[in-house]
Amino acid sequence: MQKAVILDTSAIMYRSYFSLLNMRNKEGEPTGAVYGTANIISSVIDEIKPNYIVATFDVKRKTLKRTEKYENYKANRKPMPDDLVVQLPLIEELMDSFNIKKFKVAGHEADDVMGTISKNLSKQGIEVYIITGDKDIAQLVDENINIVLLGKGEGKNRFKYIKNDDDVIEYLGVKANLIPDLFGMIGDTSDGIPGIRKVGEKKAIPLLNAFGSLEGVYENIDKLTEFKGIGKSLVQNFIEDKELAFLSKELATIKINLDIKIDLNEIKYKDINKKTFKKLCQNLDFKSFIKKYDLDKIDESGNLSLFNNDNKEFNNKKLNNKEKKVVFINNSNEINNLIEKLKKLEEEVIFLFNGVAFLFLIDDNIYYISYKHNYIGAQNIEKSEIQKIFNLNKKFVTYKFKDILNERFNIKIGFDIMLAHYLLYANLKDDLDTLIFNEIGEAFESQKDIFGKTAISQLEKEKLADFLSKRILALKEIYKIVLNKLKKENLEKLLIEIEQPLVPVLSNMELEGITLDRGYLSKYSIELKEKIEQLKKEIYKIAGEEFNINSPKQLAEILFIKLNINPIKKTKTGYSTNVDVLEKLVRSGEKIAKYILEYRKLTKLLNTYVEALPKLVDNNSKLHTSFNQNGTATGRLSSTDPNLQNIPSKTEEGRKIRRAFIAKDGFSLVSFDYSQIELRVLAEISKDTELINAYENDLDLHAITAMKIFDLETLEEVDSIKRNIAKIVNFSIIYGKTPFGLAQELNITVKDAKEYIDKYFDKYKKVKDLQNEIIKFAKENGYVKTLFDRKRKIIGIDNKNKNIKNQAERMAVNTVIQGSAADILKMVMIELFDKIVDNKDVYMLLQVHDELIFEIKDEKLEEMIPKIKEIMENKIRLQNVKLKVNFAYAKNWSEAK
Known part of the structure; x- marks a missing residue:
């Protein structure tokens, strides 16, 4: 029997979007919905192997014929997320690449299109599989129509199949033909179907099974109280809502007789268009699909090519050259021979470390050093022997130096490719393989694909060497590409003066850890x-x-x-x-x-x-977190494994958790916290005289703002409630919060929230001017810059969709302010590490947003606190505003606030 697949595109793309919310390409554009949709389509084709395939699309709610019958139909649906809206054209492009015919009918939902097409094909004896996530689609099940539910599979099965009435009953409690009757009674808030008040599945299903239909239920209305949980008041709801019940049934009934012409030749599955799919995958950084469909072998004309990327300088045959030489270093003599080769090397030393082995590249020969292999017979080289390599006066280049420093090697950082790539593509969170794909288009099989769940340390060195050798060859090419881009974008100074000097600081903090009680x-x-x-x-x-x-x-x-x-x-x-x-x-x-x-x-x-x-x-009893330099797009540090930046600080419970972080004997924890650093940066950049005056005279800015937005004459009139509202308004401006967002946070009307924001901008006029300048710059250049020239690309600032445009504008303003504050903190941390931290009396332990936590010997507190405070306040001198730092010390973190 021939098979046909019908794709419920809306259900597929929504599920994909929410499953892969943070997925973006190297330009920072959202791609998760497209990737997930492509993955589902690919899996469906592999599993079902259809002869025919179609995709159905929804139309705008206001054009639906159902809204003519019931104006509230789908009225409560939230608008499509902005990051999904921008992916819609790409999803249509994806369908074209898979040669999938698209169907959309004016006035009707995709459900009706699926219903009509599926019944048409079923009558022709074709087995139909509808790919969806909506359970009401199960009403279409017949002898030839199957429902394939996304994400409902068990065990290794990705999908759950509903093939007959028994499956429908198991899933929904009623037969397929009774699903509209079921929704007629219980309604569906997400679709705006009213149903009968206070009737849910537990009450509706027994009634339908007993009386056979909604009509049958009403014919036996006098018998309803015989059923569990149904009293006279609920029967009254049935009586009063009868008209709504039948309207709801009609709304929930999928149409199967739309005027749609089906030409089997047009919907026949013809395999993918590799040329267009390759282009889409390259633009969106979908390396797994390039590998799966051998797209790296396709050139611009759609033919096989010796090159698998658009970088003409790089031939990937080099990466896959089976004749490349891997030399295994087994003893100190061989280490010494390697050192002699490195001494003669006139260029930078490219090396790679993955936690268990080091690889060094010399003239495309790869030297492999076992360090922490854990299989039987493993021959590891002593750390002291490897250190001799790093003692050489050479410029070392690798991906993520912090991993080497965390092994307590002493190495001078030459060029960290991870950090350089981050400065170029701040919106993109990547790993080494993603970086390789972004820069040269090479999609490698992942560690999991090749080795499964086997720990990397358990692999024999020959297997691991083969896995890593391609990556170090790629790293050499990427170094040249990234270095040139960095210079072109004027970001080399930021790498050399801030990001790379910060690496040993963070490594030291991670290695030291903080004591937990x-x-x-x-x-x-x-x-x-x-x-x-x-x-x-x-x-x-x-x-x-x-x-x-x-x-x-x-x-x-x-x-x-x-x-x-x-x-x-x-x-x-x-x-x-x-x-x-x-x-x-x-x-x-x-x-x-x-x-x-x-x-x-x-x-x-x-x-x-x-x-x-x-x-x-x-x-x-020490806890060691990891600080990530490439974890946020604004330049802020993030913390993982565990995340210590998310511990609540304002609740009693959160403070009790912080109480568990303690100083070791003879020491105290000292918290140094910048006072309103982002608002001070705002004052500095905007040059607003009102803001500057408040900070010059050490006034309470939140109280002053309260006076302005509540039309008060003196500070004495400002109570704690008004001050707190003003505080939220002050920070809302930085984060670009809309009147709607502010209204939700303050639990007030949107009108009142808008009034607060309008009054703020009326009183702080230059802040609005600054926002307009930043947005104008972003539109003209495609990016924004911090005070210290950190760049971030701003996607969607010229988008015709108002929500996307507004979101991009908020992102632009926030990045300039928050990114500048983040840069200040990083430079201060470097200075403090160089001037204060001596690994004996003073330890820098944690960085949490605008706060630094030190562990200082008790007898050194009086000496060290003023020194640290002075550096934090004066290392970076702003022209218009002075930075201010508050401090407190105690034996635990909770009390050091």
Whole structure:
């Protein structure tokens, strides 16, 4: 039997978008929806092997015929995310590359298009597979039509197949033909289908199974109270909402008779157009597809080529040359011979380190040194022997020097390709293989693809050498490319003076670590568990039964079916119980919602910090985080494994967690925190006299702003509530928050929020001028710069879509201010490390946004605190504003605030 695949493009691209939210190409453009869609299509073709394939698309809501019948149909749908909107043309281009015919019908949803095409093909005896994530599509199931549900597979199966009525009943509780009747009763908030008030699946399904249809239910309306959970008040809802119920059934019924002509020759699957698909993959950095479909062998005309990239200087045959020589270094004599070769080398020393081995490149010969191999018979070279190489007076070039420094090697940083690439493409989070693909188009098989779950240290050196040798050859070519780009973009100074000097600082901090009081956390864990158990009892008491509070489905049943609370939001999978919903229920007086929010907060703290952190310490109870220089697009540092920058600082629970971070005996923790550094940078760049005057006279800027936006005459009239609102407004300007966003944060009307923002700009006029200047610069140049010439490309600033354009403008303004503050902190950290940190009396341990945490010997506190404060305030001297640092010290982090 021939097979046909029908793609529910909307469902596929939305699922892909949210699964790969942060995926971007090297230009910083969002690509996750396109990649995920391509991956799903590729998997579907591999698994189902269709003879025919089509893609269906939705039209705008306001043009739908269903809205003529019911104006609220899909009215509550949130607008498509901006980052998805910009990917729509690319998704259509993707369909063209796969030679998939696209179908869209004016006035009708993709569901109706799928319904019509699937029934047409089914009548012709073709087996149909509809690829979707929407359960209501299951009403189309017949002897030839199957539903393939995205992300619902079990075990190794990627998809869940619904092939007959038994499968539909297992999935939804009713037969395929009763799905419209089901939605007629329960409604669907996500689609704006009203249904009958307070009727959910638990009540609707038994009625439909008993009476056979919605019509049957109403014919037996006098018998409904015989069913569990249905009382007279609910029967009254059935009576009053009868018209809505039948309207809902009609809205939920998929059309199968649209005027669509199906030519089997036009929808026949013909394999991909490798030329266009290659171009798309190169533009979007989809290296896995280039490898899967051998696109690297296709030239511009669509024919096989000896080159697999657009960089004419680089021939990838070099990378795959099986005759390349790998020399294994086995002893100190061979190390000495390698050193002699390196001495004669007139160019930079290109090397690679992956945690267990070093590779050095000399005239395309690769010298391999085992360092931490762990298989039987492994012959590792002593660290002291390898150090002799790094003692050479040479310029060393590699990817990520911090990994070598963290092994406690002493090496002078020559050129860090990772950091250079980051400065060029700040929007892109990458690894070595991604960097290689970005620069020369070579897509290597990943470690996981080749070696599976085998640890890299367990691999024999011959296998690992083959894996790494291609990468070091590529690294040599990339070095030349990246260096030239860096010079062209005037970013070499930033690399040499800020990013590379910061590497040993961060390595030192990571190696030192911070002491964790495990005993204290153990006690706090008991306290938290007691609070959580008490909350569970309160929740169960109101619910009238025990259930899994962590299960959204069970929680929704308790809240909106058993307790009969009016639901706030409904999705395809049921009633929503997310934070927004629960907060609205709290405001409406539902105590159970308050307890659930508190329960979620405490369980997250328990699982993320209180029980997790003690498992990560070393034998000395030290916790070692990793600081990432390429983790954010603005230049800020990020922290991972564990992330210590996200520990709450303003809640009692968060402060109790910080209490576990302690100083070692004879030392104290000292926190140095920049006072409003981003607002001071704003004052400096904007040259706003009101802001500058406030900082010159050491005034409370938040109180002054409160006076301005509340039309007060004296500071004495400013209370804590007004000051807090003003504080939020001050920082909202930096982050480009809209009136809608500010209204949500302050829980006020959008009108009031807009008034606050308008008054702010009226009083601080040059801030608005600065924003306009930054946006103008971004439009003219495609990027913005910080005070210290860090660049970030701004995507979408000229986009016709207003939301995308506004988002890009906010990003531009925020980057200039936050990026400048980040640069200041980095330069200060370098100065402090050079002048203060001596690994005996003073240790720099943590950097958390605008705060630096030191560990200082108690008898040195009086001497060192003023020195550190002086450097932090005066290393970078702004022209118009003085930087200010607050400090506090104690035996634990919580009290050092």
